[in-house]
Structure formats: C-alpha cells, structure tokens
Amino acid sequence: MKVLVVLVLALASASAGLLPKVAPLHPRDRISTPSITGRITNGKDAVADQFPYQVGLAFSSSAGSWWCGGSIIDSNWVLTAAHCTDGAASVTINYGATVRTSPKFTQTVASSDFIQHESYLALTIRNDISLIKTPTISFSAAVNKIALPAVSATYSTYLGKTAVASGWGLTSDSATAVAKDLQYVELTVIAKSVCQDTYGSLIVTDRVICVDTSSKASTCQGDSGGPLALDGTLIGATSFGSASGCEAGLPAAFTNVSYFRNWILTNAGI
Structure with missing residues (x-):
C-alpha cells in the first residue's frame, strides 16, 4: 500500500494561490519500495537517551511494509501521522533505540487499536494525525x-522558533546505506504564507507547521510521523516535503499538534 500524495493539478477553476507550485510528498513515499534505509538529511547523531519519546514504527499490511516514526505521549499512547497508519494491519513499535536495530523492547499492536483522524484526506494532506493505543509501558x-501543548482555544504558530526533528530517514536524496544511529536536526519555523508560496493554501492551512530547509537539512523518507519538539513539548509530526527531494531546500511540513489538541483530548483523554 502506497499513499503517493501529489495534488490533482486539473483543478482549472481554482485560483493559483490554492495550488502547489511544487508537488508535496509524504516522506514515506519517496522510494518505490518503502524501507528503513538512511537518516535525516545533514543531521547529527543522537546520543543515548537524548530522545526517549522517539519510537520507530514498523507497519505491515497484506500489500507490504513501511517504516515511520512516532512519539510517546502517555504510558499507553503513541502519536504519529495518519499517512503512516493508513492501510496498515499492524505495527511493531520499537522503544528506546538510539541504534536502530537495538530497541530496549518492542510491542506489536493491531490496527484495531489505531485511531486515525476520521477526516484524514490524503489528496490535500488534511488532518494527517493518528493515535496508537499500546499496552502500558514503564518509563x-x-x-x-513528551509533553503536549496546553489545551487552549487558541494555538501557536511557533513562527521563528527553532525546533528539533528526529528520526531514521534518508541521509540524502541518493542515499542507500542503512543508518545505524538515530538522527536529529534543528529547524526554524517559517510563516504559513511563505510555505503557501510553494504548496498553496489548499495544502498549507492552520493544521500545518512549516520549517525552513534552505541549508538542505530536513526530514526525509523514514521520518514520517516522527516528532518535532520545542523546549520539551511535541509541536509537530512529520507530514510532507517537496517531491523535488529532501535536499531541494524547499519547506518541510509537520502536522500542527496544537491544532489537534482537543482531538487528542477527546480520543485519548490526555
């Protein structure tokens, strides 16, 4: 199962600002056979216990398998992207790994314990968020x-803030080697309007946080659903980037966790 999210550009009646100049693409879909190769582009090696909230998610279905990231948000809840859970029959959750192949322990969870956003829409990458209910873990x-943003009637844009993304995505657009270590990268949040210049206002809404990747440091294939953290709080989940490549220097986008804070409260009680 693949979710190649490229907008239908035949919406001739729509205004130019709605449509992307560059097609958005989920990191999960960057190679024809999803795998767990590589790492975040131009990132740094994490040290042991630096990102204890980070999990690796090995999804499987009758049509194949794929790798995503996720974040522990409570002793029996993991948050990830809807495009990661979409179509999966089960997931094996890898906890506490710095070296990717050496998690502290794993759990396998069936899709019956996935809560994918009920209004997830792949075409416009709308509501790209899911929860996974897990057996209780000990911290x-x-x-x-990782802490969640406060439940509030308003939510922050985080404009100008520098946040940290982590995961095991590709190290470059041409990478083929498997990353041994968890990677991380610091990324600066940019204005929604700047991101809309690339992907259009149909894609970039208040549900999305965009970051600058002009230094070619970015999330890539294998990082989908993984965390974007600011001062110990989860503010984003890796959602999409440019179909031109992870090193194209175009904005990368994350699901805005603040926007979905009440949805998380309703579905997980957190």
Missing part, C-alpha cells in the same frame, strides 16, 4: 513521554 531514562 525510564531511555523510554519516556
């Missing part, structure tokens, strides 16, 4: 939750 230095 430690290596495995722990």
Whole structure:
C-alpha cells in the first residue's frame, strides 16, 4: 500500500494561490519500495537517551511494509501521522533505540487499536494525525513521554522558533546505506504564507507547521510521523516535503499538534 500524495493539478477553476507550485510528498513515499534505509538529511547523531519519546514504527499490511516514526505521549499512547497508519494491519513499535536495530523492547499492536483522524484526506494532506493505543509501558531514562501543548482555544504558530526533528530517514536524496544511529536536526519555523508560496493554501492551512530547509537539512523518507519538539513539548509530526527531494531546500511540513489538541483530548483523554 502506497499513499503517493501529489495534488490533482486539473483543478482549472481554482485560483493559483490554492495550488502547489511544487508537488508535496509524504516522506514515506519517496522510494518505490518503502524501507528503513538512511537518516535525516545533514543531521547529527543522537546520543543515548537524548530522545526517549522517539519510537520507530514498523507497519505491515497484506500489500507490504513501511517504516515511520512516532512519539510517546502517555504510558499507553503513541502519536504519529495518519499517512503512516493508513492501510496498515499492524505495527511493531520499537522503544528506546538510539541504534536502530537495538530497541530496549518492542510491542506489536493491531490496527484495531489505531485511531486515525476520521477526516484524514490524503489528496490535500488534511488532518494527517493518528493515535496508537499500546499496552502500558514503564518509563525510564531511555523510554519516556513528551509533553503536549496546553489545551487552549487558541494555538501557536511557533513562527521563528527553532525546533528539533528526529528520526531514521534518508541521509540524502541518493542515499542507500542503512543508518545505524538515530538522527536529529534543528529547524526554524517559517510563516504559513511563505510555505503557501510553494504548496498553496489548499495544502498549507492552520493544521500545518512549516520549517525552513534552505541549508538542505530536513526530514526525509523514514521520518514520517516522527516528532518535532520545542523546549520539551511535541509541536509537530512529520507530514510532507517537496517531491523535488529532501535536499531541494524547499519547506518541510509537520502536522500542527496544537491544532489537534482537543482531538487528542477527546480520543485519548490526555
């Protein structure tokens, strides 16, 4: 199962500002056979216990398998992207890994314990968020939750803030080697209007946070659903980037967790 999200450009009656100049693409879909190769482009090696909230998610279905990231938000909840859970029959959750192949422990969860946003729409990458209910875990230095933004009637745009993304995505657009270590990169949040210049206002809404990748440091294939953190709070989940490539220097986008804070409260009670 693949979710290649490229907008239908035959919407001739729509205004130019609605449509993307560059097609958006989920990191999950950057190669023809999804795998767990590579790392975040131009990132740094994480040290043990640096990102205890980070999990690796090995999804499987009758049509194949794919890898995503996720974040522990409570002792029995993981948050990830809807395009990661979409079409999956089950997931094996890898906890506490710095070296990707050496998690502290794993759990396998069936799709019946996925809560994918009921209004997820792949075509416009709308509501790209899912929750996974897990057996209860015990926290430690290596495995722990990350705080969520406060429940509020308003939500922050985080404009100008520098946040940290982590994961095991591709190290470059041409990479083929498997990354041994968890990677991270610091990324600056840009204005929604700047991001709309690339992807259009149909794609970039208040549900999305965009970051600058002009330095060619970005999320890439394998990072989908993984965390964007600011001062110990989860503000985003890796959603999409440019179909031109991870190193194209065009904005990368994350699901805005603040926007979905009440949805998380309703569905997970957190």
